[in-house]
Amino acid sequence: MEGTPGIVVTGASGRMGQMLAKLVMESDNLRLVGAVERPGSDWVGRDLGEAMGGPQCGITVTDDPLEAFAKAQGILDFTSPEATVQFAGIAAQARAVHVIGTTGLAPEHLEKISAAARHAVIVRAGNMSLGVNLLVKLTRMVAAALDEDYDIEIVEAHHNRKVDAPSGTALMLGEAAAEGRGVQLDKVRDSGRDGITGARKTGDIGFSAIRGGDIVGEHDVIFAGDGERLVLRHLASDRSLFAKGALKAVLWGQDKKPGEYDMLDVLGLD
Ligand SMILES: NC(=O)C1=CN([C@@H]2O[C@H](COP(=O)(O)OP(=O)(O)OC[C@H]3O[C@@H](n4cnc5c(N)ncnc54)[C@H](O)[C@@H]3O)[C@@H](O)[C@H]2O)C=CC1
Numbered sequence: 020m021e022g023t024p025g026i027v028v029t030g031a032s033g034r035m036g037q038m039l040a041k042l043v044m045e046s047d048n049l050r051l052v053g054a055v056e057r058p059g060s061d062w063v064g065r066d067l068g069e070a071m072g073g074p075q076c077g078i079t080v081t082d083d084p085l086e087a088f089a090k091a092q093g094i095l096d097f098t099s100p101e102a103t104v105q106f107a108g109i110a111a112q113a114r115a116v117h118v119i120g121t122t123g124l125a126p127e128h129l130e131k132i133s134a135a136a137r138h139a140v141i142v143r144a145g146n147m148s149l150g151v152n153l154l155v156k157l158t159r160m161v162a163a164a165l166d167e168d169y170d171i172e173i174v175e176a177h178h179n180r181k182v183d184a185p186s187g188t189a190l191m192l193g194e195a196a197a198e199g200r201g202v203q204l205d206k207v208r209d210s211g212r213d214g215i216t217g218a219r220k221t222g223d224i225g226f227s228a229i230r231g232g233d234i235v236g237e238h239d240v241i242f243a244g245d246g247e248r249l250v251l252r253h254l255a256s257d258r259s260l261f262a263k264g265a266l267k268a269v270l271w272g273q274d275k276k277p278g279e280y281d282m283l284d285v286l287g288l289d
């Protein structure tokens with residue numbers, strides 16, 4: 020195990036954090052060297068393995084990312100936009116590969132992440148699964164092949180704890196559809212219809228979000244024309260799918276030049 024990249028998992032008590040920590044501990048290619056939680060979390064100061072309901076693993080959860088990142092070659096980060104921006108700066112100082120799965124990032128967050136990527140490798144994607152990244156490519160292709168007679172609607176469904184909408188994946192798919200059509204998404208985006216909205220505008224890309232129960236993540240890209248409808252669909256039924264993609268990304272990034280990358284780069288799909 021010596022010589023394999025040392026990994027810190029942030030948001031270690033979260034749904035993704037726990038999944039990532041478990042997979043890194045099971046990995047032959049990566050070594051877990053730290054776990055970070057927000058100040059005030061009752062996991063801080065506890066052994067991570069025990070806090071996850073298993074045997075001790077010798078990693079104490081900390082709320083000090085500076086100290087934790089200093090000994091890491093990779094950071095797996097599925098937290099919140101504010102935390103991710105802070106972590107991007109610290110990971111860049113440590114020259115650690117920063118894999119960002121966090122969604123709900125606003126333009127001001129993205130700007131700061133881009134600044135950090137001048138000094139270190141950042142891999143960021145709203146969805147780290149192979150299936151969704153293939154769907155991104157298919158969406159771009161179909162949107163380029165069909166004209167505006169086909170209305171594009173993106174429908175996503177997630178668990179009832181999700182805090183952002185549309186999902187990061189839905190936005191990736193929307194960007195791909197807009198690219199295929201040769202337009203800018205922010206000019207044609209239509210999210211959250213309610214009330215007397217008026218008829219649909221030709222060329223808009225619509226977004227709808229369903230929240231309920233324990234749905235892991237489902238996405239449909241609908242191309243609705245007169246007399247026919249084409250639906251591209253991805254259904255995730257296990258979060259380990261995303262975590263496996265993140266582990267692949269942190270290994271891939273180890274020998275890359277500083278810059279911003281995505282999962283299409285990691286998976287060789289671009
Ligand atoms: N890109 C992808 O493939 C995927 C992305 N996600 C995204 O990952 C993020 C997290 O999702 P979940 O794990 O479901 O949420 P969660 O709420 O279960 O976990 C987030 C964790 O981050 C921690 N956190 C917040 N601020 C922090 C700070 N300053 N320092 C350290 N820890 C901090 C929270 O305490 C919490 O434990 C969301 O933005 C979600 O959309 C989720 C699944 C897949």
Ligand SMILES: O=C(O)C1=N[C@H](C(=O)O)C[C@H](O)C1
Binds near residue numbers: 177185189235236
């Ligand atoms: O919050 C989640 O759970 C998920 N978030 C990502 C998103 O916003 O698209 C990826 C996945 O769908 C699960």
